[in-house]
Amino acid sequence: MISVVKANQQHIEGIARVCTDGHWATYGHSKPKAYIERVVEAFYNYDRIRQEVTETSKHWGGYFVALDDGEVVGAGGGGMTGDTTGELFVLYLDPDRRNEGIGTKILDAVTIQQKEFGAIEQWVxxxxxxxxxxxxxxxxxxxxxxxxxxxxxxxxxxxxxxxxYRLI
Ligand SMILES: CC(C)(COP(=O)(O)OP(=O)(O)OC[C@H]1O[C@@H](n2cnc3c(N)ncnc32)[C@H](O)[C@@H]1OP(=O)(O)O)[C@@H](O)C(=O)NCCC(=O)NCCS
Known part of the structure; x- marks a missing residue:
């Protein structure tokens, strides 16, 4: 059973893993290795993700994680870019867990949060x-x-x- 929850400090390593693996699986064939290494190091390091799960606001609503038996199998998050405009900033899955509906569940959680913040439209x-x-x-x-x-x-x-873009 997959559950999607707001991430906390227990999920930092799992988020780093799915984002790193997901990034390599998505871009490993089309982009230079050194470029991917730079992006992964800059965005998916432990300290940055720790900050991103602890310091949240309307503009960065924090990560949501998909858990399978406690293990992080996907992560995503977004924030408000205007009074009624939300944006999905990041969404990655364990590459072995695609097409099971997990990405949709994470997107739904981010969307519910953004509607609570007043979003009527969403960008990615x-x-x-x-x-x-x-x-x-x-x-x-x-x-x-x-x-x-x-x-x-x-x-x-x-x-x-x-x-x-879509209306939400
Ligand atoms: C994009 C991604 C987040 C989608 O998550 P997912 O859990 O695989 O997607 P879901 O199972 O929820 O939904 C799949 C939907 O996408 C479509 N789809 C995408 N690729 C497909 C494929 N290879 N085969 C069949 N359907 C596919 C289907 O139409 C399906 O829609 P449906 O539920 O109406 O049938 C995931 O594949 C992923 O992590 N990809 C790599 C990273 C990435 O591209 N992230 C987004 C970059 S901004």
Missing amino acids: SVEKDNDMGITFYEARGFSYQYERESYGNEGEEDYISLRY
């Missing part, structure tokens, strides 16, 4: 070559709006993010 960025991500968001009612250079890549390789 997905990289242009991430077919699985694109199929998933389209299946969840998001529609493509526009493209832009990936956030945080200034001066590095040019990656294109697709901006998707």
